[in-house]
Amino acid sequence: MMTRSHCYCFYGIFTIYLSLLIHTLASATLNLCQQDQRDALLEFRDEFVIDEFDPSPWNKSSDCCLWKHVRCDDKNGQVISLDLHDIFLNSSLKINSSLFKLQYLRHLNLSSCNLQGKIPSSLGNLSHLTVVDLSFNELVGEISASIENLNHLRYFSVEYNHLTEMIPSSLGNLSCLTFLDLSSNELVGEIPTSIGYLKNLRELHLGGNHFIGEIPSSLGNLSRLLELELWHNHLVGEVPPSIGNLNELRVMQLYQNTLSGNIPILLANLTKLSDISLYYNSFSSTLPSNMSGFHNLEYFLVSENSLHGPFPKSLFSNPLLQLVDLEGNHFTGPIEFANTSSSSSELQYLGLSRNGFDGPIPESISQYFNLRELDLSYNNFTGSLPRSISKLASLTDLKLTNNKLKGEVPSFFWRFPTLILSHNLFSSFENSSQETLIQMLDLSSNSFQGPFPQWICKLKRLSLLDLSNNLFNGSIPPCLRNSIVSLTELNLSNNSFSGTVPQIFGNATKLESLDVSHNQLHGNFPKSLINCTSLQFVNMESNKIKDKFPSWLGSLPFLHVLILKSNEFYGSLYHRHMTMGFQSLRIIDVSHNDFTGTLPPHYFSTWREMSIFTEGAYMANLLRYYSSDLLNYRSMEMVNKGVDTSSNPTSQQRKESSESEEHMFSWVAAAIAYGPGVFCGMVIGHIFFTSRIREWFTEKFGPRKFRVTVGGR
Structure with a gap:
């Protein structure tokens, strides 16, 4: 039997439940979006072809306030937010778009929707807007003056468009x-x-x-x-x-x-x-004399100005400093850092290159233990390298090129992935027994001497190796094949290497540039280069290579430059079976060799790259890898460097030429260069042009584009 107390309890619970139910039903009724709002959204959707989200919830039978990307006012069910960011609408907003029927809209996000066309002036009719984000689209034209009507606007972004x-x-x-x-x-x-x-x-x-x-x-x-x-x-x-x-x-x-x-x-x-x-x-x-008060400073980037004065020592006392770039200014004097435990411990990048700093690199640099990149190049730093740099455990990129540093390169330097020490006075280096992570090693233009450093053969991740302009001697070791697998650039030029070029290129499929010029190498041209399918540049100038012309190089799809000048190559340059070779070649220099024979006019007809590239891009791409020696070939600028005819046959000799020779170059040691869409001509040695050949070049390369220089470069 239910007691009176139980009845009261049941009645109380039922009353609370009924109240909650009525409140829920009332709230649901209030949250139902207005008919005109739902219709406007559906019409707006139909203005576009939208594939990026499921449109099935957007239908007449459902509450638009529950639709994805839509938010309504809790009190009256008006649509106040539409967020379609990253949904490709792939069209323009029409001036009469149904979007503008959403009169209570406060938040509009159409960023990264591939919207096109102009910003419609109708946007100014949505007077309740507080946020408008139209960034990362393809909008054009002007920013509509109607925006001034959006008196409540707090956030307006149209970045990354074409306004x-x-x-x-x-x-x-x-x-x-x-x-x-x-x-x-x-x-x-x-x-x-x-x-x-x-x-x-x-x-x-x-x-x-x-x-x-x-x-x-x-x-x-x-x-x-x-x-x-x-x-x-x-x-x-x-x-x-x-x-x-x-x-x-x-x-x-x-x-x-x-x-x-x-x-x-x-x-x-x-x-x-x-x-x-x-x-x-x-x-x-100058910089402020005291910069120690910038306690929140993280990035101080003032490169490429004309700032002058001493090194801003006080700047480095700011504890949050991460990036400092003073490159390309006129700062002078020594550099020094305050010895304080809190000083710039967050520093990750320090760029001081291309200034007039001098004196030794201070030992105190070791306190920046989070430093990842250090660029001191193109200054006047002197002395030896400080041992304290070994404490920079996070350092990955060290550039010291073009200074006056000397002495021995410490063994701990070999752990840096990028090590650029070129154009200094270094004379030796410590060998390292530890495995190194070096990827880029540039020791060029120093005073290193002795045989090729065998430890380099252990560098399995090497992408660039430049030992040029030193005093190295002896042979190029066969063990270099261990490092050459990942190499893109190998430069051993201007040393005293001797012996043959070893057959180490069998797996060098990434190699783009090979320069062993100005050494004392002899023997045959390395046939393993046929495997270097990425090769763009080969320079073997001024050696004693004795071989026939490597016509098989013509099969390399990206070979742009081939310099064989001043060697002992012999035989014919022309091979009748090589009909489609050298399609990417832009410069070839085979002067000062022992080549003989004739060249038929059609020989160059397959060298297509010479007629399609543009001058600026062409030279910029070459100089990405290659020495400034290539600037000697600037006849490609279509400058008439004159014609030296002193070595050419006399008129009597021309008359004695046979009819068959009218279709040939009779030549000895020709250096030939092509320019952008023209035959510019650099021919060294004895050249004989007949009228027939001149007509052929005029037809191929156009009138007034033909240039020949006979004699030196």
Whole structure:
């Protein structure tokens, strides 16, 4: 029998349950989106071919407030958010798009949707918008002035589009705006002064456009600004002093402009900065004498300016510092670091190249134990290498080229994956018994001597090896085949290596450049090079190689340059069975050898690359690998270097030539170069041109494009 107390308990529970049920039903009713809102969304969907998400939940029978990518107001069921980012719409927004029927929309994210066309002026009708993200699309045209109607707008991003024209000055009326990103477009004109009216702005991103003129001083009014990015424009003049009033600024990226002025004044009050990026400008002052107050500073990048003065020692007392780049300036004097345990322990990159620093590399550099890249190249550093560098356990990239460093290279250097020591006065190195991780080793232009270092044969990951311009002698060891598997560049030129070139190229399928010129090598040309299917450049100039012309090299698909000058090659250059070879060849020099015979006119007809490349790209690509000696072949610039006929046959000798010779070059030791789409001609030795051959070249390469230089290069 149920007691009265039990009845009261049951009644109470039932009352609570009924209340919750009524509340749930009421909430569900309120959350049902409005009919016009659902219809507008369905019509908007049908404007595009959308494959990136399942459209099945988007139908008339379901609550649009529960649809994916849609959010509604909890009180009245109006659509307030539409987020379709990363869904390819692959079309343009029409001016009468159903999107603009969503009058209560607050949040619109159509980033990375492959939207095309212009930003429709109808966007300005959605007056409740607070967030508009149209970034990473293919939008063109101007930023519609109707944006000024979005009085509640806080976030506006159109970065990475193709917008042109000028920024509408009415953008300055958006007083609620806290985030503005117009970067990486093609906007032009001056930055409007009205941007300085956006008193609530926290981030301003205008980089990667074509803005001109000076930075407006009104930007100094943006007292809440945290990030200022004006990089990669055409801004000129001094940075206005008002920028120094932005006391809350954390990021200042003004790089790649033509700005000038005084950096100490600019930075005096901006001590909260974490990122100072001023590189590629025309600043010409000194740095502040005391930079120890930038406690949040992580990136200090001022390379490629005209800054001068001593090494900024105080800069390195900031404990969060990670990247410092002072390259390409006019700093002078010795470098030294404060000996403090907290000093810049986070430092990962230090670039000091192309300045006038001198003196020894200080032992105190070892305190930056997180350092990964150190570039001290192109300075006047002297003395020996400090042993304390061995403490830099994280270092992977060390560049010391073009200094006056001397002595022995310590064995611990061999653990660095990238080691560039070229153009110094080093004379010896310690061998290492440990396995090394070296991938790029450049010891060129030093005073190293003796036989080829056998320990190099143990380097299994080597991609670049340059020992050129030293005093090495003896033979090239066969064990080098162990390292050559991963090599892309091998340069042993300008030494005193002797003996034959060993047959070590059987597995050198990655090799792109081989230079053993200016040595004392003899014997046959290495036939194992036929396996080097990536080979682009071969230089064996000034040796004693004695062999027939390696016509089989013509099968290498990427061979651009073949220099066999000043050897003892002999026989004919022409082989009748080699009809489709050297299709990528651009320069060939076989002068100063013992070649004989004749060349039929059709011999060069398959050398197709010589008629399709462009001059700029062509020389830039060659100089990526090759020495400046190739600049001697600049007849490819179509400069008429004159014709030296002193060695040519006389008119009487020409008359005596047989009819068959009118179809041939009679030649001895020809050096031939092709330029961009023309036969430029560098022919050294005795050349005989008949009228028939001249007509053939004119037909092949066009009138007034034919150039011949007879004699030296």
